[in-house]
Amino acid sequence: MKRISALLLASVLSVGILAGCGAKKEETTTAPTPTKAALTTIKVGAVPVPHAEILKHIQPAAEKEGLKIEIVEFTDYVQPNLALADKQLDANYFQHVPYLNTFSADRKLSLASVGPVHLEPLGLYSTKVKSLAEIKEGAQIAIPDDPSNTGRSLVLLAQQGLIKLKDGVGVKATPADIVENPKKLKITLMNAEVLPRTLADTTASIINGNYYLEAEKTLKLNATVLARESAKENPYANIVAVRKGDEARPEIQKLVKLLQSDDVKKFIEQTYNGAVIPAF
Numbered sequence: 001m002k003r004i005s006a007l008l009l010a011s012v013l014s015v016g017i018l019a020g021c022g023a024k025k026e027e028t029t030t031a032p033t034p035t036k037a038a039l040t041t042i043k044v045g046a047v048p049v050p051h052a053e054i055l056k057h058i059q060p061a062a063e064k065e066g067l068k069i070e071i072v073e074f075t076d077y078v079q080p081n082l083a084l085a086d087k088q089l090d091a092n093y094f095q096h097v098p099y100l101n102t103f104s105a106d107r108k109l110s111l112a113s114v115g116p117v118h119l120e121p122l123g124l125y126s127t128k129v130k131s132l133a134e135i136k137e138g139a140q141i142a143i144p145d146d147p148s149n150t151g152r153s154l155v156l157l158a159q160q161g162l163i164k165l166k167d168g169v170g171v172k173a174t175p176a177d178i179v180e181n182p183k184k185l186k187i188t189l190m191n192a193e194v195l196p197r198t199l200a201d202t203t204a205s206i207i208n209g210n211y212y213l214e215a216e217k218t219l220k221l222n223a224t225v226l227a228r229e230s231a232k233e234n235p236y237a238n239i240v241a242v243r244k245g246d247e248a249r250p251e252i253q254k255l256v257k258l259l260q261s262d263d264v265k266k267f268i269e270q271t272y273n274g275a276v277i278p279a280f
Contacts, residue, residue: 039068042251044240045080045092048073049214050268050276051238054117055093057267058258067254076193077146078103084243085109091252093117093259094210096236098148098171110244115256116237116279118268120209121229122152123275124160128203130224132160137183139203145189150174152229152236153206157187160227196221209275228274237279 046052055071062069072089074080080092081103095103097113104111129135141162143153151171157163158173164180165173175187190198195207196215204226207215215221229236240256242249258264265278 039063039066040251041068041070042090042255043070043072043088044255045072045074045083045089045094047075047077047080047094047210047214049210049217050118050120050272051093051210053271054259054264054267058261058264061261061263062254062258065254065258067251067258069255076191081107081109081111081241084111084241087243090246090249091240091242091255093240094238095241096148096238098235099146100239100241102147111241112244112247113239114242114247114252115260116239117259117264119231119234119237119277119279120275121231121234121277122149122156122206122208123212123225123229124156124204124206124227125199125212125223126202126204126226127200127221127223129226132162132226135162135183135185135203135226138186139183140186140188140201142188142190142195142198142202142205144192144195144206144208146192147172147174148236149192149208150189154178154187156206156227156229157185163187199223209272213272213275231277 044055046055052071052073055069059069074094077095077099080089080094083089084092100111100113103109141157144150148171151173154163154165154173154175154177155171158165162183162185163178166177166179169177192208193211195205196211196219199205199207199221212221240259242252246252260280268276268278
């Protein structure tokens with residue numbers, strides 16, 4: 001009887017061992033889950049709103065395609081291009097082509113656009129008046145001081161009948177090109193990023209869309225849009241920029257494809273209420 005019990009126990013133990021071995025073998029044949037270490041990482045410089053927000057929106061889709069987007073945020077229009085030229089970044093996304101070309105020529109940088117994403121129409125904002133007609137003689141108007149946006153701002157003021165510019169100057173205009181200023185407006189040039197914070201000190205200011213949107217969130221700025229730049233045939237779409245020679249890099253092409261997707265177009269249209277417009 002003891003012998004039979006011993007044989008039965010040995011038989012049960014053998015089955016258990018075999019079952020354990022079988023389970024272990026099955027586990028070792030399971031395919032490993034991909035890790036983030038396998039992703040290709042690119043560093044992209046951007047200003048917080050809307051550029052970094054749009055980049056954050058595409059991060060999940062990018063990782064599914066093997067691309068990790070590391071966003072480096074800047075609060076000015078100078079450092080992103082310098083960092084890109086110095087190879088601290090793989091790309092940046094914050095500027096339009098006229099600004100890129102002017103900046104690159106002035107600093108002797110070799111940078112190029114790889115495609116447009118969105119347009120931020122310049123707006124004339126005010127916390128003091130509700131219409132253009134309320135702007136009085138001698139009113140203080142602030143505009144961006146970088147050359148390309150200075151010209152755009154003056155054209156916007158001219159289109160609203162507030163000033164008149166020399167014939168033919170277009171977006172290359174400077175305050176010296178103002179030939180008529182019937183309301184004797186005091187036009188002041190300021191750093192673009194400062195304009196939202198100083199809006200209360202002016203009658204009205206022309207502010208880049210990204211800086212106004214950021215100020216709405218961080219400063220709770222609530223201003224009236226007196227006028228907005230037309231999007232029709234507007235050459236100032238914000239683009240992805242890279243060092244010349246990097247345009248065809250697969251990860252750069254993948255980034256641009258993601259930014260120019262129907263998903264991003266929908267995100268822009270639903271999020272920014274006309275202050276940002278898809279440009280692809």
